[in-house]
Amino acid sequence: MNSSAGDDPVTSSEIPNEMTGGEALARILKAAKPGPMFGMGGFQLLPFYDAARRIGLNHNLINDERCAVFIADAYAKVSGRVGVCDATLGPGATNLVTGLVEALNAGSPLVVFVGDTHRMHSWKNMTQESRQVEILRPACKELIRVEMIERLPELVKRAFHVATSGRPGPVVVDIPEDICHDTFPFDPAEFEIDEALASSPALRCAPAAADLAQAADMLAKAKRPLMLCGGGVHISGAAKAAEALARAINLPVAHTMTGKGAIACIDPLSAGLFGRYDRIANALIEESDCLLVTGCKLGEIATKRYSVPAAGKTVIHLDNVAEEFGRTFSPALRLWSDAREGLTGLASALADRADAIKTRQQGYADEVAAKMAEWRKSVEPRLTSGERPINMARMLNEVNKAMPANGVLVADGGFAAHWGGLLYDTKEAGRGFVPDRGFASIGYGLPGAMGAALAAPGRRVIGLTGDGGFNMVMGELETARRLKLPLTVIVVNNAASGYVKALQHLMYGRDAYQSSDLEEVNYANVATALGCLGLRVESPDDLAGALAKSFTNTDGPTLIDVVVTRDPAHMLPGVDNRTVQVKKGDRVA
Structure with a gap:
């Protein structure tokens, strides 16, 4: 990784008399002392990437832009500071939508930069051109389009202010190609920013x-x-x-x-x-x-x-x-x-x-x-169950026993979040459980754990995800390995889209399943192939040892593939695996 977020901002004497819009963006960000930034570049933002390299901005390549927003979102949730990321125009920008809506609904302060087409050539079938401003606007708290290069520092400061005030949320800054590549003689004073704007909430209101x-x-x-x-x-x-x-x-x-x-x-x-x-x-x-x-x-x-x-x-x-x-x-x-x-x-x-x-x-x-x-006594048999495949309650109980008081459990949407919400016990007050319930998208578990690990170095971080959610984002194991993040990812392996299959079982009966089964996959082997430590657990008695081993791996991520029940009658979150009568037409999310 490049230099840390805590580096001193560039001093006025180091700021050139004239610079590109991209360099101005990098320098105002450096002054704000943001956390690690993730993105996937394109031509539109190349001057920003070049300046980020030269001035030591902590910027890292991501494999999917949606995961860049998820990382920024979890970073913001755990650190209380603004999460930052970027994307190029078109598919890069539109890939941000799911993560932006998570942050918008969850109140996570983010500042997200997207490149856009050269204004001289807009609407002339530019490569990857889309109405991205219109697409992104309802997915964020505010969208700021930079139309004059000289206003770029001012508008980036505005983005931080909006992101951290009221209910915090994501702000998108849309930067046309010509703004990023053009040059302007900026006043060095423009690159001073109130550090309070990088933390949230920057302003607080009190009741009458x-x-x-x-x-x-x-x-x-x-x-x-x-x-x-x-x-x-x-x-x-x-x-x-x-x-x-x-x-x-x-x-x-x-x-x-x-x-x-x-x-x-x-x-x-x-x-x-x-x-x-x-x-x-x-x-x-x-x-x-x-x-x-x-x-x-x-x-x-x-x-x-x-x-x-x-x-x-x-x-x-x-x-x-x-x-x-x-x-x-x-x-x-x-x-x-x-x-x-x-x-x-x-x-x-x-x-x-x-x-x-x-x-x-x-x-x-x-x-x-x-x-x-x-209640705890009544569910003890589930929490200590010796069932094979492994009972979810037993798995969460082992996580509870292994996790230190300041640990952070990041729970993917749906299945993992509901089970974790019910059974995971935080041991001290504070954000020790991070579910993506703003939008409840699956695929959050791994990138969310990465964001949490970056926000809280030294704290034990576990990402809990289903096999379906992990399938969406497994490429980010490469990113986590590249950054040497010592986190643990637990893949709840039930060879299914578990929540959907369980609901199909409740509503339509056994053997009435459509498009909810997955192939059996050994995800420990997947992790090994990606250069990470992979462990497969099929017996509940091996859970504690696997967790302990993962905690000793400080050189990069560990993936624990936990084989849990395949019976949809026992998949729904609830330690007592309660059955629920679902009336036809009564949708259950």
């Missing part, structure tokens, strides 16, 4: 004092209050604030898949996942007399198809995006606020009553801890 006081009174009077945390808690960096409020007044906490880690899953106050897949949380929500929903959009899965919470429940909704209020549930009180600022404000507003509330709520808190302990 009267609203905060009302929310505090509602929580103080409640007998069975419950906090429901979504991914906004992590976008805000509010996990410590959530943990502090919970402990101050014995406030139990349930979470969505993206909100996992709002408090540690092993904390006595944790009620686990709520919504479609829950442990004890849905019943607690039903019994609660006041719900504090924090950084959560209350989407379909979190609400179990909009049935949780039930209509009429008293809800305080804390979010920094006012448009989310009332979208799926009408709250009794709206707190328009950054999650960290809102939770900190609530803790302060309750401070003089906190000890009394905590004492009064101790019995309730003990009840939650007892119910969680009872």
Whole structure:
């Protein structure tokens, strides 16, 4: 890899009097001290690539542009800093769409650069030309097209500002070929940038004092209050604030898949996942007399198809995006606020009553801890199952035992995310579980793990992916090997598009499967062929050893091919492998 993101920016004395637009782009990026950047070049951005080489920008070749966005997205989620990537025009730009929508829906701050056609020759059947601006615009928070070379530094700064303000999101900067190749005598002062713009959120809003006081009174009077945390808690960096409020007044906490880690899953106050897949949380929500929903959009899965919470429940909704209020549930009180600022404000507003509330709520808190302990005991046979092929619950239990407290599990969309969301236990507050639930595309597990490893060097990173998702992106093992990233990829090998096959089984019965089976593949051999350490596990008793061996491989990625059940009746996420009656016409995602 080239020089690290922490290198000093180029000083004014080193900036030439005149430079190409591409070099100006590289220098303003260098000043922002971004994380590692990934892309696949083309003629349009060649001056940028040349300058990146000369000034030591940490830029790396990717094998698929979609994975470049996935890496940037996971990097942003784990680091809290802006993720950056680039693509050439046409197919390079359109390959970004899936990753951009993930970042847009998930609130991940990205700045993405795309080359475009020479403006003198646009709409004259230029090679690879498309209406890419129109294609990309709805997939990002804002699209900025550079029409004058002298405005390039200004507009790149604008991109960072938009990406890190409000609900963070991806900003695309579209750069025509002539802008990138032309030259201009830039003022060196234009290459100074506020480093705060490279972190998110760069700006925070706080709730109105009267609203905060009302929310505090509602929580103080409640007998069975419950906090429901979504991914906004992590976008805000509010996990410590959530943990502090919970402990101050014995406030139990349930979470969505993206909100996992709002408090540690092993904390006595944790009620686990709520919504479609829950442990004890849905019943607690039903019994609660006041719900504090924090950084959560209350989407379909979190609400179990909009049935949780039930209509009429008293809800305080804390979010920094006012448009989310009332979208799926009408709250009794709206707190328009950054999650960290809102939770900190609530803790302060309750401070003089906190000890009394905590004492009064101790019995309730003990009840939650007892119910969680009872749940864990009830599923122990699944968690320790000796079944072959391997039971998913046993596999996740071994991951729980092996993962250090500061480890990061990145879960691919669908099958892996649901199982991981239900069974993976974070051991401390913070973003230790990274699912791509903004768009839930499969193929995220490997590049997401790469982004997490780059964002958190020294932390153990595992990417959990299905065989179908891995098939989409296996070429990025070469990228991970090239960068010597010491991460572990677990391929859940069920020789199927497991989630789809399980749903087909539920709806249409056994042997009614269409286009959901894959060929048997030994993915350990695939990894070996790509120059990585590949391990195949067919017995549950070998899981712990394989994980331990992968953790000692510090020279590059390790892939563990885990052979799990082929029975679609036992594929659906849920430690009890529950059967669900699905009515015809009732779509299940």
